[in-house]
Amino acid sequence: MLKIFNTLTRKKEIFKSIEKNKINLYVCGVTVYDFCHIGHGRTFVAFDMIMRYLRYSGFQVKYIRNITDIDDKIVLKSIKEKIDLNVLTSSMIKEMHKDFFSLGILPPDEEPCVTNHINHIINMILILLKKQHAYINEKNDVIFSVDSYPYYGILSGQVLKSLKSGSRVPLNNFKKNPLDFVLWKNSKKEEHSWHSPWGKGRPGWHIECSTITSVFFKNSIDIHGGGSDLLFPHHENERSQSICFNKKSIVNFWMHTGVLMVNNKKMSKSLGNVYLLRDVLKNYNAEVLRYFFLSTHYRHPIDYSEKNLQQSYTSLKYLYTALYNTNPNSDTIEGSHFIDDFHQAMNDDFNTPTVFSIFFKLAKEINFLKKQNMFKANKLSFILRNLANTLGFLLQDPESFLQEKSRLTESMIKKIEYLINKRNIARQCKLWKEADNLRKTLLSLDIVLEDLHDKTIWRKK
Ligand SMILES: [Zn+2]
Structure with a gap:
C-alpha cells in the first residue's frame, strides 16, 4: 500500500x-x-x-x-x-x-x-x-x-x-x-x-x-x-x-x-556557490550524482559537498563490485525477502535511503555467496540489478564503471593496457617474478587485476 x-x-x-x-x-x-x-x-x-x-x-x-x-x-x-x-x-x-x-x-x-x-x-x-x-x-x-x-x-x-x-x-x-x-x-x-x-x-x-x-x-x-x-x-x-x-x-x-545546500550554505549566485550540472558531471560519473541526490529522502534538505559525492561514489563502487564477475540471470525475481523489503521502503513515501541500505545487504550477501555458491550469487545479482534498474541505477557494465575510464587520461589507459599485456607475456613465458612485479607496479597506480580463464580484467582500486 x-x-x-x-x-x-x-x-x-x-x-x-x-x-x-x-x-x-x-x-x-x-x-x-x-x-x-x-x-x-x-x-x-x-x-x-x-x-x-x-x-x-x-x-x-x-x-x-x-x-x-x-x-x-x-x-x-x-x-x-x-x-x-x-x-x-x-x-x-x-x-x-x-x-x-x-x-x-x-x-x-x-x-x-x-x-x-x-x-x-x-x-x-x-x-x-x-x-x-x-x-x-x-x-x-x-x-x-x-x-x-x-x-x-x-x-x-x-x-x-x-x-x-x-x-x-x-x-x-x-x-x-x-x-x-x-x-x-x-x-x-x-x-x-x-x-x-x-x-x-x-x-x-x-x-x-x-x-x-x-x-x-x-x-x-x-x-x-x-x-x-x-x-x-x-x-x-x-x-x-x-x-x-x-x-x-x-x-x-x-x-x-527539500532544499539543496552547498557545504551547509544556501546555494545562490550572490554567494558564488552555484554548481552547474554540466560542471559536476565533468568530474563524476552521472550515476554517482544521481545516487547522491537519492541518498537523502526526497523531502529532506540535502547537503552538496565533495565529501558527500565521494561517499556516494564509494557506495556505488561497493554495489558494482558485488556485481562484478557475476552472471546476473534468472527467470524471475520472485521469492526473496529483499524484494518485499524494497517495496515496503518505496511504498513508504519513496524512502530511497532505506532502499539503498537494502541494496547494501544484497551486495554483502552476493560477496559472501561468490565464494560458496555461484548459482545463488548470480540469482541475487539478478535481483539487485533488477531492483536498482527500476530506479535508474546499476545500468552500467560493472567492469567499465570500476575502471572509471572517464576519469583516466588516454595515455594512462594506454599505459595500463601496455603493462597488462607485458605481464600476460611474462606469464605465458612462466616468468612469474617479472609478472608479479608488473602486477605490483599496476597496484601502485591503484589498478587491481583479475585473471579470468581467457583474459585479464582490471579496475580502479
Ligand atoms: Zn508551476
Whole structure:
C-alpha cells in the first residue's frame, strides 16, 4: 500500500489514484534562462525516481513537465546580452535536455512551453475576470485578488495576517492587497509581448501552470510536484487560481522536494556557490550524482559537498563490485525477502535511503555467496540489478564503471593496457617474478587485476 506525504494535509496519506491504475503527474519545470544547476538535478531526479517507481508498480503514468520560456529573468537576459529571446530559450532547452539525459532523467510524456499556450492563458484570465477573482489596475495589468478566495494560504501554511504585516510582501499602489499577484503584465514597448484584450503584454508566472494543467489534464491531477522553493508563492497562487477557475480543488497530492545546500550554505549566485550540472558531471560519473541526490529522502534538505559525492561514489563502487564477475540471470525475481523489503521502503513515501541500505545487504550477501555458491550469487545479482534498474541505477557494465575510464587520461589507459599485456607475456613465458612485479607496479597506480580463464580484467582500486 503506497503512502505519500501530502504537503496540503502535512501528513502521509494512503495513495489512491483518481482513475483506476492511471496517474496524472504534473511537475513544475525549468525557467530556461541559464544552464541547469544541481538544485534542478535534485528535484528532477527525485520526480524521475517517483515516476519510474509508479510505472514499475503498474500505474499508467501521464507525466507532464512544463517549460517556462517567458518571464522577467528571460526578458532581462535577452535584453542585457542582446540575444533574441527565442534563440536564448531554445538553446537553453537544448542544454537542459542534454544535462537531464546525462543524469538518466527520463523525458516526460509532454513538455509544453508556456509561449505555445498564450491563447489558453488569456482565456483563463478572461474567466477569472468574469468571475470577479481578478481586476485590471491603472497600468492595465490584470491582477488576481487573493481576497476573492477565502482559503488563500492553506497550502503553504502561511498565515495571511503575518504575511500582510511582515516585510516579505512590499506594499504596492497597483494592488488592492499586497499579496495580489499578476496574471497579465503589460509590456514596455521593446519587450517581447503578445496581443491581449488588455493591450500588449505577457503572462504572469503562476497562471501558466494553472492553464497547462487545465489543458493537459482536464483539471484532474493525482500528484502535483515541485521544489519546496515553489511552495510559496508559486503553488499557493497556482492553486488559488485553479480552484477559482474550476470551483473545486483539482490536485489530490502536493509533493515537494527539500532544499539543496552547498557545504551547509544556501546555494545562490550572490554567494558564488552555484554548481552547474554540466560542471559536476565533468568530474563524476552521472550515476554517482544521481545516487547522491537519492541518498537523502526526497523531502529532506540535502547537503552538496565533495565529501558527500565521494561517499556516494564509494557506495556505488561497493554495489558494482558485488556485481562484478557475476552472471546476473534468472527467470524471475520472485521469492526473496529483499524484494518485499524494497517495496515496503518505496511504498513508504519513496524512502530511497532505506532502499539503498537494502541494496547494501544484497551486495554483502552476493560477496559472501561468490565464494560458496555461484548459482545463488548470480540469482541475487539478478535481483539487485533488477531492483536498482527500476530506479535508474546499476545500468552500467560493472567492469567499465570500476575502471572509471572517464576519469583516466588516454595515455594512462594506454599505459595500463601496455603493462597488462607485458605481464600476460611474462606469464605465458612462466616468468612469474617479472609478472608479479608488473602486477605490483599496476597496484601502485591503484589498478587491481583479475585473471579470468581467457583474459585479464582490471579496475580502479
Ligand atoms: Zn508551476
